[in-house]
Amino acid sequence: MSKPQCRIRVVRLPPFFLAPSCQLLVAGTLSFFPRYCLKFSVSGFLGLLSLFLDRSKHTNSMTRFATLSLFLALLAPLGVLAQDGGISGTTTSAAAAGYSCDSSKCKLPDCNCASTSPPGGLNPSDVPQFIVFTADDAIQSYTLDSVNQFLAQRKNPNGCAPKMTYFTSLNYTNYTLVTDWFVKGNEIADHTMTHVGSPPAEEINGNLIALNALAGIPLSSIKGFRAPFLNYSRETLQILHDSQFTYDSSAVSSIPVGDPGTDAYWPYTLDNGMANNCLSVPNTCKGEPKLPGFWEIPMYAFFDNAGVAGPHLMDPWLDTANGANKVNDSATLEYMQKTFTAHYNGNRQPIGLYTHPIHLSTTYPGVNVANSTINMINAFLDWAQQQQNVWIVSNEQLLEWVRNPVPVSQLDQVSALKCTTPQVDKSMKICNGIPENEEGLLSHCAFSDFPFYTCYGCPSVEPTPNNPNPAQQVPDGEQARFRLPTNCSTAFWDPVKGQCICSSTTCSFTDNSRTIGPNGANLTGGGTGGAFASAGATPTYVPFNNNGASSLPLGVVPALVLGCIGAFLGSFGIIARL
Numbered sequence: 219m220s221k222p223q224c225r226i227r228v229v230r231l232p233p234f235f236l237a238p239s240c241q242l243l244v245a246g247t248l249s250f251f252p253r254y255c256l257k258f259s260v261s262g263f264l265g266l267l268s269l270f271l272d273r274s275k276h277t278n279s280m281t282r283f284a285t286l287s288l289f290l291a292l293l294a295p296l297g298v299l300a301q302d303g304g305i306s307g308t309t310t311s312a313a314a315a316g317y318s319c320d321s322s323k324c325k326l327p328d329c330n331c332a333s334t335s336p337p338g339g340l341n342p343s344d345v346p347q348f349i350v351f352t353a354d355d356a357i358q359s360y361t362l363d364s365v366n367q368f369l370a371q372r373k374n375p376n377g378c379a380p381k382m383t384y385f386t387s388l389n390y391t392n393y394t395l396v397t398d399w400f401v402k403g404n405e406i407a408d409h410t411m412t413h414v415g416s417p418p419a420e421e422i423n424g425n426l427i428a429l430n431a432l433a434g435i436p437l438s439s440i441k442g443f444r445a446p447f448l449n450y451s452r453e454t455l456q457i458l459h460d461s462q463f464t465y466d467s468s469a470v471s472s473i474p475v476g477d478p479g480t481d482a483y484w485p486y487t488l489d490n491g492m493a494n495n496c497l498s499v500p501n502t503c504k505g506e507p508k509l510p511g512f513w514e515i516p517m518y519a520f521f522d523n524a525g526v527a528g529p530h531l532m533d534p535w536l537d538t539a540n541g542a543n544k545v546n547d548s549a550t551l552e553y554m555q556k557t558f559t560a561h562y563n564g565n566r567q568p569i570g571l572y573t574h575p576i577h578l579s580t581t582y583p584g585v586n587v588a589n590s591t592i593n594m595i596n597a598f599l600d601w602a603q604q605q606q607n608v609w610i611v612s613n614e615q616l617l618e619w620v621r622n623p624v625p626v627s628q629l630d631q632v633s634a635l636k637c638t639t640p641q642v643d644k645s646m647k648i649c650n651g652i653p654e655n656e657e658g659l660l661s662h663c664a665f666s667d668f669p670f671y672t673c674y675g676c677p678s679v680e681p682t683p684n685n686p687n688p689a690q691q692v693p694d695g696e697q698a699r700f701r702l703p704t705n706c707s708t709a710f711w712d713p714v715k716g717q718c719i720c721s722s723t724t725c726s727f728t729d730n731s732r733t734i735g736p737n738g739a740n741l742t743g744g745g746t747g748g749a750f751a752s753a754g755a756t757p758t759y760v761p762f763n764n765n766g767a768s769s770l771p772l773g774v775v776p777a778l779v780l781g782c783i784g785a786f787l788g789s790f791g792i793i794a795r796l
Contacts, residue, residue, distance in 0.1 A: 303354075303448060303532020303572060305519065309472040310481045314496035316504035324489055327621035328511050332486040332493035334475070334565050338623035342566045346607045346626055348616050349558075349599070350515075350570040351382040352467070354409055354444060354532075356390040360582040362399060364575035368595055372603070372610060373744040376629070377732035378637030380610035380743075385409035385444040385467075388428050388681060394651075394660055394671040396433035401651030401709050403637060405612040406435050407442035408463070411683050415449025419457045424686035426461070431687040432672045434651065434702040434711065442515075442613050444468050452501045455488065455509060465513035467613055469494035472529055474521050474557070475564050482567045485515045485620050515613050518561075518569050522553040532572040535591050547594040554598050562605060568616055571595075603743040609635070610743070626741070629734050638727035640709035648712045648719065649673035659714065661699070663691075674713050675699035 319331035330337060336345045353365055369380050383405040386396060389412050400406045406429060410421040422443065429435045441464035445454060450468045458466055471482040471494060481494050488509040494516050496503035522528035522539040530537045530553070539549040561569050578592060579585045602608050607626045609615075618634035629635060642648070642655060649659040656673060663669060663676035675698055677688035690698045700716035702708060710719050720726075734741070 303517075303574075304537075305470055305472055305529050305531050307472070307529070308481075308526060309470050309498045310494055310496040310503070312479055314503060315481075315493050316496075317490065317493040318505070319486075319490040324487070326623070328487070329489050330484070330486045330513075330620065331490070332483040334480060334483060334567065336565055336623065337484055337620050340623055340625060342564065344625035344627070345566045345623075346609050346619070346629065347558075347562050347566050347602075347605065348568040348619075349602060349608065349610045350518075350568050350613055350616055351380065351573070351610055352385060352444070352570065352613065353382065353573045353575045354385045354446075355387050355413065355574060355576070357384060357386055357395050357399060358390070358392050359395060360579045361575040362395060363581055364577075364579045365573070367578070367580070367592060368571075368599060369610065371744075372599065374609050374611075374635070375607065375741055375743050376635060376637075376734050378635070378730065379403075381405065381612045381615060382610075383407050383442060383467075383612040383614065385442070386425070386429065387411065387413045387446070388425060389413060390668045392670045393432040394656070394673060396429065396435065397651035397673060397708065398653060400433070400435055400439070401640065405442065405614040406433070406440060407444065407467075407613070408440055409444055410446055411681070411686065413446045415445060415447040416451045416454060417445065417457075418683075419461070420683040420686075422454075422457055423461055424681070424683040427686040428681045431701055432674050432677070432681070434674055434708045434713070436702065436704070436708065438704075441465060441617075442467060448517075451499065452507050455492075455502070455507055455512070459488075459509040459512045463512070465515050465613065465617060467515040467517060469499075469514055469516050470531060471516040471518045471567075473526055475560050475567060477526060481516070482518055482561075483516055484565075484567055485513055485617055488512045488514060513617060515617065517572055518567060520554050520557040520569075522549070528553075533574055533577055535595060536577060545591075547588070547590045551594045551598055555601060558598075558602055562608075571599075606741040608743060611635070626734075636729055636731040638729050640707065641726045641728055642709055642719070646719070649714060650709050650711060652709060673699070674701055 317332055321331050321333075323329075324331050326337060336342055351365075351369065353361065355361070365382060365384075369382060372380050374380055381404050384396075384399060385407045387409045396406060408422060408425045408429075410417045411425045411428065412421065414421055426437060426440055429440060430437050443458050443463050443466050445466075445468040448468050448470065450466070454468075455466060465485070469492065471480075473480045473482065475482045483493055486493065488507060489511070491505040491508055492499070492502040492514065494514065501507075517531060519529040519531045520534050522530065524540065528540065530539075530550075534554065535547070535550050536545065537550070538545055539553055542549065558569055561567055576582060576585060578587050578595075580587060580592070599610070603610075615634045619632055622632075624631055640652070642650065642652060644654050646655055647659060649656040650673070660671040660673060661676045662671055665680050667680075675690040675692070678691040679685070679688045681688060692698045699713045701713070702711050703718075705722075706718035707725060710725050711717075712719055718725075
């Protein structure tokens with residue numbers, strides 16, 4: 219059977235990946251490959267490098283050095299851009315899984331067997347259909363705008379705006395936007411510090427420390443993890459368990475729900491080992507690893523007309539469908555609806571939209587996304603929300619329901635599905651993740667490769683896996699800012715004064731959710747109200763831009779324009795010389 223494939227499908231250049239002189243060349247050159255699926259591996263990179271060395275051996279050392287620098291600048295992003303999330307076939311089988319679990323002993327809320335049946339013994343008709351929305355990688359204003367063009371105008375059946383999970387890598391991330399997104403009610407999860415597969419403990423735990431120190435995310439709120447490139451090992455799972463994470467979401471459900479051998483399990487604990495990815499991750503499954511109370515939330519694939527041979531996982535709208543040689547939005551919409559219907563009419567296992575938001579950004583230079591693709595995704599969500607009891611949720615919300623499942627008639631009891639707003643006076647000046655409160659209070663950390671903003675004081679050096687929480691760099695005439703304590707919520711903590719603006723009895727949140735039901739009332743959500751077409755304007759929404767927190771350094775846009783021209787001319791010369 220085939221293992222998950224590492225694919226590049228659309229170029230996504232982090233804004234501060236390279237010094238500006240190299241950045242403009244990279245952006246210009248790579249812009250020639252929109253929607254093109256490049257295969258990338260270490261061996262391939264070394265092969266190209268050896269070819270370069272062979273061709274340049276007769277040139278002088280200065281020329282070789284300059285050319286090698288350009289070559290590495292052009293190829294370096296590919297190591298980051300290798301598209302995690304593509305699969306080309308099944309990743310498990312019943313024989314490889316060797317899974318056994320006694321449901322009489324493994325009971326909710328802290329233990330759950332891998333099963334295609336709904337948790338708690340509920341009838342599928344009494345179960346909500348969850349659409350899990352996640353995003354991976356750096357958080358910048360343009361990535362949040364990308365997410366918002368699909369979620370900002372939507373409502374779940376209880377009137378709450380959908381929440382999502384952002385698996386955050388800290389390279390190229392604007393920390394203050396992490397704070398803002400979290401305070402809005404979204405889940406922030408771990409994706410390593412520097413986006414490496416099979417990550418060591420310092421990559422995983424360093425990310426925890428930096429998210430807490432520089433974005434004010436409580437350690438207790440960072441519950442989930444996704445491995446970059448979906449590349450994890452048994453050791454990765456052990457690290458997560460030892461570090462007291464609640465769940466991983468890196469394993470793949472690669473067999474359609476209608477197949478008798480489907481691996482589309484509801485989230486389950488690893489008390490009895492893994493049941494997914496048994497053909498692709500060594501030393502897992504057949505009862506291993508045993509990690510009591512630690513959850514796996516599988517990633518559920520879509521399938522085109524080829525069935526099990528036509529899976530689509532992350533960013534499926536970038537894939538070709540049904541063996542075609544180019545992307546067809548109508549074909550993508552068709553198989554997404556078909557897969558959703560199979561889930562909805564079956565055991566209602568969750569289905570997911572797993573995104574890399576940069577691919578769908580309309581505000582990042584060099585990314586050319588078609589309006590028809592954006593409209594198609596919105597049309598899918600509009601159509602799905604017309605069905606009863608469909609909810610767009612984060613992994614955290616899904617897992618809270620799975621641990622304590624109730625029928626749709628009792629969803630009012632599920633606090634995780636409610637929408638609460640922290641009650642903070644809008645006139646108060648406090649750096650707390652609410653844009654109107656924190657305006658003018660952000661620290662600008664002007665590192666040359668990736669500057670960022672934060673409420674919690676700039677570090678003296680850039681955070682790294684070995685030093686995720688450097689000492690603060692305190693400007694003259696100011697004092698060091700205070701990090702979030704364990705006994706105050708992010709929205710109520712004043713990092714400048716070092717105090718919680720309320721006590722445990724006076725801090726308050728307003729519940730904005732509406733009653734669900736009875737008698738069929740409020741069983742559907744609300745979408746953009748638009749129809750899918752191959753052209754036309756995309757829905758409008760308020761951009762998620764923090765006041766004063768620019769995501770691109772000054773000069774990048776004109777540099778990119780000049781870079782495209784230079785790279786266009788230079789690339790032909792390089793290709794000709796090779």
